[in-house]
Amino acid sequence: MTTPALRAALKMDIVVIGAGQAGLSAAYHLKALGLKPEKDFLVLDHAAQAGGAWQYRWPSLTLSTVNRVHDLPGLGFAEFAGGDESVRASVAVPHYFAAYEERFDLRVVRPANVTVVCDRGDRLRVQSDRGLFSARGIINATGTWEKPYIPDYPGAALFGGEQFHTRDYTVAEAFKGKHVLIVGGGISAIQLLDEISKVTETTWVTRTPPRWREGPFDEEAGRAAVAMVEERVRAGLPPKAVVSVTGLPVTPAITSMRERGVLERRPMFSEITSTGVRWEDGATLDVDVILWCTGFRSALDHLAPLxxxxxxxxxxxxxxxxxQVALDPRVHLVGYGPSASTIGANRAGSAAARELTNYLGMVT
Structure with a gap:
């Protein structure tokens, strides 16, 4: 639901920044604890419509190819998918999120671009293009979509071809007739390599050899993966990509790619030339396009003053x-570290809502 522009300096107990999976989960649990939307807490979302980062995904990512869409608390996804797995994820998931916001009357304010959060003693000042808000605590759920990561390589500015990031990808046919160098060892890199290699020449490079995971990813393996990521953030270290812990599942699509010979991975190059790339041993490769499937970083620039x-x-x-942020317990980050997955985001939203309200003395 989109609300009218709000007056400046509006006081709230809690401001939730972001209305993707984690933000909606947090809002649901705040309301379940007895807090009232637009009175006790407020949800601000950067996007013009519901759907989080899902609304920006490429058209070929359908419900049959996406890893999984986990249910938000209190309302299952299945009834909105309609059993048709050919539906685009960028259509089905936003429809689900919008229905979820309406069902639980979460009153998300959008588009609302939060530019900075500052410490003002016993309160936090949240500055946005929809006004100025004062909060006792915040739950940040801004995800990563707004922070695509491209590593800095020598010669990048010299390249005469095209460079794109996963975030820019639309359809494989856009690269037809071009030699595409796909950089990255994550699930998105594999998916795009599969699609693009069917219409044109591709080369795949990764920093380290891919780790393939045979068999199902059971509950025990999931817990182990989350524990490894959690250990890093509890130690104050930057979180690693989930795939670095879980490995890449060997699916029928992977088997087909192996048979087509497109998974013959090459090591990472050392520099970019005007016509392609060069390795440390002097070997070169001319390409037309470099597609960086190198992931994202947490979109937290607005929290820098803290x-x-x-x-x-x-x-x-x-x-x-x-x-909970150790240096400032009034701040919770959901969708960061171990909660940077759809199922992890749900659990994190619940924990953040409970712990923050307890810390603020709102709920016992």
């Missing part, structure tokens, strides 16, 4: 599910 980061570049997290 000085939450350690010298390592990470943020020390505490709390039951590592959502």
């Amino acid at each position: 000085q939450l980061r350690e010298e390592s570049g990470g943020i020390t997290m505490t709390g039951r599910l590592a959502t």
Whole structure:
């Protein structure tokens, strides 16, 4: 639901920043604890419509190819999918999120671009293009979509071809007739390599050899993966990509790619030339396009004045599910570290809502 522009300096107990999976989960649990939307808490979302980052995903990412869409608390996704797995994820999930916001009357304010959060003693000042808000605590759920990461390589500015990031990808046919160098070892890199290699020439490079995971990813393996990521953020280290812990599942699509010979991975190059790339041994490769499937970083620039980061570049997290910032317990990060997954985001939203309201003395 989109509300009218709000007056400046509006006081709230809690401001939730972001209305993706984690933000909606947090809002649901705040309301379940007895807090009232637009009175006790407020949800601000950067996007013009519901759907979080899902609304920006490429058209070929359908419900049959996406990893999984986990249910938000209190309302299942299945009834909105309609059993048709050919539906675009960028259509189905936003429809689900919009229905969820309406069902639980979460009153998300959008589009609302939060530019900065500052410490004002016993309160936090949240500045946005929809006004100025004062909060006793915040739950930050801004995710990563707004912070695509492209590593800095020598010669990048010299390249005469095109460079894109996963975030820019639309359809494979856009690259037809071009030699595409796909950089990255994550699930998105594999998905795009599969699609693009069917219409044109591709080369795949990764920094380290891919780790393939045979068999199902059971509950025990999931807990182990989350524990490894959680250990890092509790130590104040930057979180690693989930795939670095879980490995890449060997699916029928992977088997087909192996048979087509497109998974013959090459090591990372050392520099970019005007026509392609060069490796340390002097070998070169001419390409037309470099597609950086190198992931994202947490979109936390607006929190910079709070000085939450350690010298390592990470943020020390505490709390039951590592959502609470150790340096400022009034701030919870959901969708960060171990909660940077759809199922993890749900649990993190619940924990953050409970712990923050307890800390503020609102709920016992």
